[in-house]
Amino acid sequence: MKREIPLLITSIAGIVFAVSFFIPHWPFGDAENIFGDWMSVVSAFAIWLGMFNLAEVSLRKVIRKSEGWNYALIVIGSMLLMLVIGFSSVYHAINTDTPHMDPGTGLKWMYDYVFSPLSATMFAMLAFFVASASYRAFRARSLEATLLLVTAFFVMVGRVPLLDPILVWAGITDFAFFSAVADWIMTYPNAAGQRAIMIGIALGITSSSLRIILGIERSHIGGDA
Numbered sequence: 001m002k003r004e005i006p007l008l009i010t011s012i013a014g015i016v017f018a019v020s021f022f023i024p025h026w027p028f029g030d031a032e033n034i035f036g037d038w039m040s041v042v043s044a045f046a047i048w049l050g051m052f053n054l055a056e057v058s059l060r061k062v063i064r065k066s067e068g069w070n071y072a073l074i075v076i077g078s079m080l081l082m083l084v085i086g087f088s089s090v091y092h093a094i095n096t097d098t099p100h101m102d103p104g105t106g107l108k109w110m111y112d113y114v115f116s117p118l119s120a121t122m123f124a125m126l127a128f129f130v131a132s133a134s135y136r137a138f139r140a141r142s143l144e145a146t147l148l149l150v151t152a153f154f155v156m157v158g159r160v161p162l163l164d165p166i167l168v169w170a171g172i173t174d175f176a177f178f179s180a181v182a183d184w185i186m187t188y189p190n191a192a193g194q195r196a197i198m199i200g201i202a203l204g205i206t207s208s209s210l211r212i213i214l215g216i217e218r219s220h221i222g223g224d225a
Contacts, residue, residue, distance in 0.1 A: 003218065007215045010212060011214070011215065013035050014213035015213060017032060018209075055076060057072075058075045059072075059076065062076070085106040085110055086100075086107050089101075089105045089107035089108075092105065093105070134152070154185060157178045158181055158182025159182060161179075164176040164179055
């Protein structure tokens with residue numbers, strides 16, 4: 001029963017959501033709303049489960065003094081700090097009947113001045129890894145690599161207002177040539193490639209969903225796929 005009940009719930013929920021997409025009327029429309037509310041409840045519990053799991057793993061590292069235990073200690077401290085500030089902000093919002101993310105609240109301050117700068121720093125660091133990967137990928141070793149190199153050159157130059165004014169000033173062209181080429185690349189070849197990728201993703205999601213609904217895929221409940 002430990003496997004049959006989760007498989008039955010998954011199959012029913014999947015069928016209801018699939019049918020309600022094509023028949024958004026009673027009773028499927030109401031069933032979709034009910035299942036959607038339950039999904040929100042389950043997601044809320046899943047967040048707490050993930051938090052407790054992260055706390056357990058971090059505490060184990062700190063107790064055993066494993067490699068990187070000091071970072072695990074920072075994770076635990078940050079988690080507790082955000083919990084205290086979050087609950088206090090929500091308590092203040094309930095008593096004053098104001099949104100808990102209003103300017104001036106502790107949660108809003110932490111989001112604007114701690115979380116957002118850290119996120120920006122992480123993406124800024126990723127830019128160096130992207131540049132390193134681009135250097136290795138943009139080597140004209142084959143026809144495909146050469147096309148990728150030429151396309152990237154036109155897109156990057158077209159997005160930076162540097163060469164177009166020089167060409168216009170020198171009298172070579174009377175319009176933004178590189179910007180026009182970059183716009184054409186992004187509008188036609190790039191859009192076509194994105195649509196092909198999205199079609200492949202949709203087909204993969206459909207096949208995976210059918211396998212889960214029919215009970216063929218059981219890895220999410222600890223069984224063999």
